[in-house]
Amino acid sequence: MVNERELLSIIREMDGPGTIYNEMQGVYTSEGSPSSIAYNKARSLTDTTLISFLSDLLEKSKKESIKRNIYFILGKIGENTGDKRVVEILLQRIGLETNK
Template identity: 35%
Template sequence: MGNDSDHNMEAGYDSSKTISWQAFREAEKQENESYIPQLIDFIEKEKNKKKRDRVYFILGHIAKNTGDITAINFLIQRIEKETDKYVISALLDRVADLKKPKGTDLRPIIKAMKSEKWLIRHSAISALKQSSDEEAENALIEVLNNSTDPDDLTYANAALNKVGTLRAIPYIQNLLSSRKRDVKLSAKLAIEEIEKRYTFTKSTDR
């Protein structure tokens, strides 16, 4: 006799049909800005970190789909309010998906980049990927200059791949001789992408 979990694993079982899976997929499509004040209010009052984490997921997708600056700023500011490393890391991963326009307060992200917990630190470095402010590039260059952690360097190269300017190239070039394959490869790809971006910009300006 098998138990319920055995039935779940029978041939033809599709995890995408479960209620929780469908709920998450629906949340990813959500773009109703009228929900934002309610979700913010819920997060500020909710004591259960797992429930807050789930609502961050929903709010993060609404922010991504609508570009709502209130939601974006709120999620960034919540980075300093949370204490659980898994919740903070997941929140930073939500923030990484958001386009952060020039003038966005990136200080909570930059502070998290200095965390002793690698899970938080790496998510924070990645969270600058879609930032338009030069403060993001400055913070990533600082990682290249000061960190000896290969993963820190690889994540910073990957972020500069997206937001770096020609100014970042000399700092990235220093890593082309790294003995760590991921560091070297991510540096090479970042330089190529930055140069391609600026070559394209020049050609369209003519």
């Protein structure tokens, strides 16, 4: 179970660096990057009590990448749980976004 503070941390981390340098292999990789770890956490979320918090956060957010992360999380919660409120929120918000 993720609380609201942890969820905010996941959203911020999703916006972070997508790659890290693996010294052993001598290459840049997304595996193990803060962003990759955050996306993996987001993919497994199933707590429907976070839906209203995420919806309110969307209303307040101005930064495009943060809103994209919130939409991703909402979509995953909807996909993982089948909660129809997610679809309603996404449909209501689509007309408000410039970058659809």
